Amino acid sequence: MSGAFDFDVIARTWRYLFFDGMAFTLRLTLFAMAGGIFFGTLLAMMRLSSIKPLAWIAGTYVNTLRSIPLVLVIFWFYFLVPYIGAWLVRSDTPIHVGAFASSLLTFVMFEACYYCEIMRAGIQSIPRGQVWAGYALGLNYWQSMGHVVLPQAFRNMLPVLLTQTIVLFQDVSLVYVLSITDFVGAASKVAERDGRLVEMYSFVAVVYFVACFALSQFVRRLQARIAIVR
């Protein structure tokens, strides 16, 4: 290690780190959260469905993806997506899919499994009588889910959903294995180019720590505020 901590390398490159790297990380996190919660809720409804094959398919999917490492899932989708794309558009050769689209699909499909388990607990926390009351009022399945059960399930589970999103924000760093320029990827490129590994990785750690700590404090406060008094 040559010399002392070099703050200058951060001053020189912070624009690249944040406007290229962090922008990618945040975009991916937000879109994956939206998609993950949407599909996660659908999966949770399937798992709790009285139609056995649906419950079985959703359960197998969720349990399988929850048993293998995210890194392996990232590799799977990275190679699988071009083939799925080719199948969809009936092309003979695997089609080219951009880094963002490919990793977005990966994280939506992966995090949906974790959001699913959270939403499943949320749905199960609603007394069964409320669903029956909905049916008694003449609501069908989708109406009683959409107007009675899910709004309350979301509210009960909001802190856990947000905490899972903080985990997702940290997980996104693993797209590094595909050499994508997310926040960590950008920092590692600078680190290798300028030989400033200590500075760059310490800086990245500090940024993540500040962001995640602040967010988790916010979630904690939110949890106290929205708790339903029963």
Next chain:
Amino acid sequence: MHYHWNWGIFWQQSPDGDGTYLHTLFVGLGWTLALALLAWAIALALGMVVGVLRTTPSKWLERLGYAYVELFRNIPLLVQMFLWYFVMPELVPKGLGDWIKQMPPPWGAFVPAVLCLGTFTSARVAEQVRAGINSLPRGQRMAGTALGLTLPQTYRYVLLPMALRIIVPPLGSEFLNIIKNSAVALTINVVELTARARAMQEYSFQVFEAFTAATLIYLLVNLVVVLLMRYLERKVAVPGYIGTAGSTPAAGH
């Protein structure tokens, strides 16, 4: 689209001269398990200490435990890997740093990976230990004091034996997590199972066979651990306790 399936690939020689592709995958599994088990030992030891700190009456010890947990929880595992692998040898005294950097190939990456995974998981184990101790009735701690036990004795003979039995199920899922998280070590060149599958894909171009095999191996390991945990849970269950400390779902993996 044409993908040429070739399931016979597993019985072909891999170019790393180690035997068949199937054999290299199982060697990878060996590294995955070694990494996970060693890190688990560190995680349990440190996690128990930090978890106890967080429940002590001393405000400063409590804060110390809190800082520890938040530090390891709010930095991505990948970044922590880089910190242990690239940054730690530069920050320790020069002689020690040079010694770490000169460790022969598998160990130079393996040791930092074990330390990283162990400390990362210890923060999560600490949260479970804290939850377990806090789930006990307050009267147990008071009873310990009333019997004239010192604080360490109260922990040793009253609180921990109960708390640890209560938190066996959540600790089981943490153990599953540590196996999965060990795949992140491939970023610092530990050639564990996922890295071997990736290498097999690069050498043989049989992408989906390689990843299918790795997936099946992970599922199998998962199943074995789940069955062992179920047996252990039955063995140590406290009579009269139904739920566990962490029965509400927590985020994470």
